[in-house]
Amino acid sequence: MSAAASPILAEDLVKRFGSFVAVDHVSFRIERGEIIGFLGPNGAGKSTTLRMLCGLLRPSGGRALVAGFDVARDAEKVRTQIGYMSQKFSLYPDLTVMENLRFFGGMYRVPRGILPERIAFAVSMAGLAGRENALVSTLAGGWKQRLALGCAILHRPPILFLDEPTSGVDPESRRRFWDLIHAFAADGVTVLVSTHYMDEAEYCNRIALIDRGRLIELASPSALKRRSLGGELLALECDPLGAGLTALQSWPETIDAALFGNAIHVLVKDAAAALSALPAYLASAGVRTEKIARIEPTIEDVFVRMVGANLAGGNGRS
Amino acid sequence: MRAIAVKEMLQVWRDPISLMIALLMPFMQMMLLGYGVSLDVKHLPVCAFDREVSQQSRSLIDRFRASQYFRLAATPASYREVTQALDRGTCRLALVIPPDFTERLSDMRQSSVQVLIDATDTNTANIALGYAQAVISGYASDISAGTGGASAAASQLIAVESRVWFNEDLQSRNFIIPGVVALVMALVGAQLTSLTIAREWERGTMELLISTPVTPMELMLGKLAPYFAIGMLDAAFCLGVAVFWFGVPFRGEVLVLLATTALFLMVILGLGYMISSRIRSQVGAAQMGLLVTMMPTTLLSGYAFPIDQMPAAVQGVSYLVFARYYVTILKAVFLKGSGLIELAVPIVALVIYAAVVVFLATRGFRKRLD
Numbered sequence: 257m258s259a260a261a262s263p264i265l266a267e268d269l270v271k272r273f274g275s276f277v278a279v280d281h282v283s284f285r286i287e288r289g290e291i292i293g294f295l296g297p298n299g300a301g302k303s304t305t306l307r308m309l310c311g312l313l314r315p316s317g318g319r320a321l322v323a324g325f326d327v328a329r330d331a332e333k334v335r336t337q338i339g340y341m342s343q344k345f346s347l348y349p350d351l352t353v354m355e356n357l358r359f360f361g362g363m364y365r366v367p368r369g370i371l372p373e374r375i376a377f378a379v380s381m382a383g384l385a386g387r388e389n390a391l392v393s394t395l396a397g398g399w400k401q402r403l404a405l406g407c408a409i410l411h412r413p414p415i416l417f418l419d420e421p422t423s424g425v426d427p428e429s430r431r432r433f434w435d436l437i438h439a440f441a442a443d444g445v446t447v448l449v450s451t452h453y454m455d456e457a458e459y460c461n462r463i464a465l466i467d468r469g470r471l472i473e474l475a476s477p478s479a480l481k482r483r484s485l486g487g488e489l490l491a492l493e494c495d496p497l498g499a500g501l502t503a504l505q506s507w508p509e510t511i512d513a514a515l516f517g518n519a520i521h522v523l524v525k526d527a528a529a530a531l532s533a534l535p536a537y538l539a540s541a542g543v544r545t546e547k548i549a550r551i552e553p554t555i556e557d558v559f560v561r562m563v564g565a566n567l568a569g570g571n572g573r574s
Numbered sequence: 575m576r577a578i579a580v581k582e583m584l585q586v587w588r589d590p591i592s593l594m595i596a597l598l599m600p601f602m603q604m605m606l607l608g609y610g611v612s613l614d615v616k617h618l619p620v621c622a623f624d625r626e627v628s629q630q631s632r633s634l635i636d637r638f639r640a641s642q643y644f645r646l647a648a649t650p651a652s653y654r655e656v657t658q659a660l661d662r663g664t665c666r667l668a669l670v671i672p673p674d675f676t677e678r679l680s681d682m683r684q685s686s687v688q689v690l691i692d693a694t695d696t697n698t699a700n701i702a703l704g705y706a707q708a709v710i711s712g713y714a715s716d717i718s719a720g721t722g723g724a725s726a727a728a729s730q731l732i733a734v735e736s737r738v739w740f741n742e743d744l745q746s747r748n749f750i751i752p753g754v755v756a757l758v759m760a761l762v763g764a765q766l767t768s769l770t771i772a773r774e775w776e777r778g779t780m781e782l783l784i785s786t787p788v789t790p791m792e793l794m795l796g797k798l799a800p801y802f803a804i805g806m807l808d809a810a811f812c813l814g815v816a817v818f819w820f821g822v823p824f825r826g827e828v829l830v831l832l833a834t835t836a837l838f839l840m841v842i843l844g845l846g847y848m849i850s851s852r853i854r855s856q857v858g859a860a861q862m863g864l865l866v867t868m869m870p871t872t873l874l875s876g877y878a879f880p881i882d883q884m885p886a887a888v889q890g891v892s893y894l895v896f897a898r899y900y901v902t903i904l905k906a907v908f909l910k911g912s913g914l915i916e917l918a919v920p921i922v923a924l925v926i927y928a929a930v931v932v933f934l935a936t937r938g939f940r941k942r943l944d
Contacts, residue, residue, distance in 0.1 A: 273944075310785045312943045331941070332787060340785040344778035350588045351581065362577020363786035 261324050263288050263415050263446040264309065268318030271304050278304040280469035281318065286448065286462075288414075291441045292474075293460035294450035295559065301469040302450040303343055306419050309448070310340050323415060336365075339408030343419040343450075347404055349393035353384055356392055356407060364411035371410075378406030381436060398429025405436060416440065418449040422456065434459045454556040463555065467563045481553045484562055487511045488527035492520045493547040494538060503541035509533070514560055519547075521557055578788070578796025582770065586800060595765050600758045600808040604815045607754045608747065615701040619647035621665040623656050630676040630717075634687070637713050638669065643705040656690065666692045667702050679717060751822050752904040753877025755812040756897050759835070760842055760871040761864075763805050767846030768863030770797050771939075775854035784941040791936055798843045805839040806832075816908075825911030831904070834917070837924045838900040842867055844931035851939045871897035896927045 264286040271279040279301045286292050294302040307313040309322055311331030320327045323337035347356045357378055361371045379385055382402035392400065401421055408416065418437075422430040434456065437447055441461075449460070457463045458477050465472040465480075473480060494500035497518065504513040504522055509530055512523040524530040527550045535545040586592045622635045639646045647665045650656050659665045670688035672678075678685035689706050693699035774780035783793070813831065816822045845866055850859040873879065874888070875897035881889055892898050899920035906912035914921065 307781075307943060312781065312785060312941075314942060314944060332789075335785060335787045338785070340782060342778060342781045342785070344781070346777070346779040346782040348581065348585065348779060350585055355581065355584060359577050359581045360786070363783065363788050365787055 261321075262286055263323055264448065265321040266305075266309070266318070267320070269305065269308060269315055269320050270317035271301070271308060271313060272316040277469050279308070279315075282466075282469075282471045283318075284464060284471060284474050286446060288446055289441050289444045290462060291437060291447045291449065291460045293457045293463045294448065294466055295452070295454070295457045295463050295555070296450075296466035297452065297563075300466045302466055303419050305466070306340075306417050306448065306450060309334075310338060310417055311335060336411075337413055337415055339405075339411070339413040339416045341401075341404050341408050341416075341418045341421050343423075345400055345404060347392050347400065347407060350391065352389050352391055353379070353395075353403060354388045356403065357410065360407040361410045366411050374410050374412075378403075378410060381409075382406040383432075397425045398432070401425055401429065401433060402436070405433070409440070414445060416445055416447045416449075418447065420450050420452065422451065422453065430456065454554065454559060457555040465559060465562050472562050472565075477555055480555070480558050484558050485523060485553055487523045487525050488530075489551050489553045489557060490522045490524060490527060490530060490534070491516070491547075491549055491551045492522055492534070492545065493518065494520065495544050495546060499541065500538060500543040503538055503543055507534075507537060512561060512564070516556070521551075523557075523561070575792040575796040575799075578793060579799040582797055583800040586766070586804070592766060592769070595762055596804045596808070599762055599765075600812055601815075603758045603761065604751075604754060604812055604819075607757065608751055608815070608820050615643055615698055615705065617645040618643060618667060618698070618702050618705075619665040620644045620667045620669060621648040621650055621656060621659045622646060622669040622671070623650050623653070624671050625673045626671055626675045628676045630679060631671045634671065634675075634710070634713050635669070637709050638706075641705065641709055643702070644709075660690060660692050663692065666698070667706060669706070747820060748822050748909065749905070750878050751816045751820050752908040753875065753901045755809060755816065755835075755904060756838065756875060756877060756900050757868070757871055758812050759805055759809055759839060760867040760897060762808050763801065763839060763842035764846045764849075764863035764867035765860060766801050766804065767798065767843050768850045768859040769856050770801070771847060771850035772854055772856045772859035776856055781943065784943075790939040790941060794847060794936055794939065798847060801843055802836075802839055805843065806836065809835045809839070822908060824908055826907030827911075827913060830912075830914055830917070831907050834900060834903045834907075834921060834924065837921070837928050838896070840928040841896045841924065841931050844928065844935045848931065848935040848938050851935070867897075870895040871901075874898060875901040877901045896924060899923045899927075 262285045264284075266282055266284050269279055269282045270277070282301075282305060294305065296302050304313060308315050309320055309327060311322075311327045311334045314328055322334045325333040325337070327334055348359070351359065354375070357375045358371070361375060366374055379388060382399070382405065384399060384403060384406070387395070387399070392403065395403065405418070405421065408418075416437075422433050425433070430453070437449065438459070441447055451457065460477065462474055462476050463480060464474045473484060475483065492500070492504075497515070497520070501513060501515060501520055504510050504520060509524050509526075510522055511525065514521055522530070522534075531548060531550065534548060538545050586596060620638055622638065624631050624635060635646065638644045644667070648655075648659055650659060653670075656668045656670065660668055668690040670690065672686065672688070675685055675687070687710060689703065689710075691699045691703055691706075771780070774783060810832075817824045846863050849862045849866060853859045853862055871877070874881070874892040874895040876892070877897075881892050881898065884892065902920045903912075903917050903924075906917060910916075
């Protein structure tokens with residue numbers, strides 16, 4: 257592998273299960289030390305893509321290079337270069353923290369001489385000092401996730417694949433987990449992490465939006481917001497909410513309108529003009545405007561917008 | 575490999591069910607089968623319908639009463655009662671002595687007694703008939719010796735004198751218990767190993783495991799090593815129980831026995847491993863494990879049911895049953911004291927079996943999800 261080569265490269269990657277296309281001609285290139293977030297709904301093909309990159313699933317088409325090795329032909333070489341956290345928590349609950357670490361140290365062929373030092377690092381990184389002899393089944397979710405990460409980095413892999421590592425973990429633990437990921441990236445580790453938490457996407461250098469097997473967009477969070485929306489965003493609270501949404505969707509100035517909790521996010525060409533015109537328009541539809549303000553779009557806004565476009569495009573093609 | 579073995583051992587140790595299968599099951603099996611399964615006919619209930627009621631007829635009935643194989647359960651007074659007793663199973667064998675029994679005996683004419691047997695269990699019936707004939711002919715020869723009839727005495731000169739070899743007490747226990755060792759190991763080995771890989775698939779730990787650089791060979795050896803140790807321990811325990819508790823004679827070399835036991839275990843563990851890497855659910859794997867190892871071992875290994883009495887087609891099938899070779903070895907080592915040279919054929923058969931199974935087991939395991 258030459259110094260210039262990207263740690264992860266996918267070209268036209270396809271995975272079919274029978275007639276179902278789980279991953280549909282996905283191509284991307286990821287540079288050293290990047291944190292890439294795979295964002296998409298359940299069943300979008302995030303896990304399938306990660307599993308192909310780990311050499312666990314054989315691609316149906318295209319190819320992928322991880323650390324310069326082809327995942328279909330050289331899966332074993334790929335495995336020495338990666339750390340993997342699968343979607344389902346998969347340490348051994350009936351073993352203690354130390355026993356799990358020793359076991360995975362053996363699996364990853366960490367030389368016995370340096371294993372204690374690596375384990376000590378993993379324990380302190382995961383904040384598990386003092387709990388070395390606790391059975392994993394007795395640990396809370398956040399601890400388990402950090403231990404799983406600790407196991408995945410025992411062999412100092414240059415590439416980490418993390419499949420929804422923070423699902424079902426409390427916000428404080430998620431925050432802490434992301435601090436760890438950033439620390440690894442700062443050391444030059446390339447991290448590919450999937451999530452369905454939209455807010456987590458903001459922690460990534462680049463986001464890959466994935467929907468129904470297709471890579472819709474791969475860009476930095478700010479670029480995504482700028483490029484993809486094609487307008488400015490207003491948040492609006494009104495009464496009644498449903499009638500307000502219907503009215504907004506038929507308003508000529510509206511590019512897009514969608515519910516976000518108890519508010520409506522409206523995408524318009526010109527936020528200033530809309531701010532002054534909207535209350536009167538809504539009042540004519542019998543809707544009272546309670547609050548209206550211009551907001552910075554979140555990744556969730558982007559996602560909803562992009563997936564909508566993908567859906568429309570997909571329907572047009574089929 | 576060492577890491578896997580250590581982890582596997584810890585998991586067995588912490589799993590009460592596995593621990594029970596590993597430690598308690600052999601004990602229970604040995605006790606159940608050692609005491610429960612007996613093909614010996616002893617104290618079989620007999621009824622005697624004496625239509626003569628003479629000194630002669632009574633002394634014949636006394637012979638039955640004295641025999642350890644029979645127990646006089648009833649003395650019916652009519653054929654109807656005889657039929658009833660057999661129908662109800664209160665007796666398994668009925669003896670009917672004709673009214674002219676003594677008369678015909680004293681005339682030196684041939685006298686006959688009728689023996690009715692409940693043959694729903696053919697094996698027992700055959701054995702009982704043999705014993706009954708022995709009792710009656712023993713009585714007849716004593717009579718003829720007593721009366722001193724020359725012709726009759728001559729006929730007794732050609733009485734068959736049989737000698738029993740290898741299992742002098744003719745105890746079926748001696749014949750069965752060595753085979754039980756095979757049964758126990760098949761059960762324990764197949765159960766434990768069939769769970770080991772399936773459990774990892776079911777819990778999702780396998781996905782992580784195969785994302786590491788571990789090789790299929792290391793995985794298999796690491797996973798099987800602890801079960802091999804447990805299996806050998808169980809085998810040693812069972813053999814000890816057989817010899818010291820049940821008093822089965824042991825005439826062979828312990829080393830020969832241990833070596834062949836190791837071979838047999840390899841086959842069992844390899845099979846269990848193969849099954850559980852194909853069938854990814856614990857329940858399915860355990861059932862399949864029983865089907866492939868326990869069933870043929872119970873039915874076709876000859877541990878209790880002699881193979882040479884089976885139909886030819888079934889005998890043919892039994893050559894495929896690896897347990898057959900091990901049971902042959904076990905019995906020969908225990909009762910005949912056979913050594914490696916006499917046992918070359920079954921040992922080679924086991925070696926071939928073990929090699930094929932281990933080869934298929936490593937080939938069968940793919941480090942992929944699809």
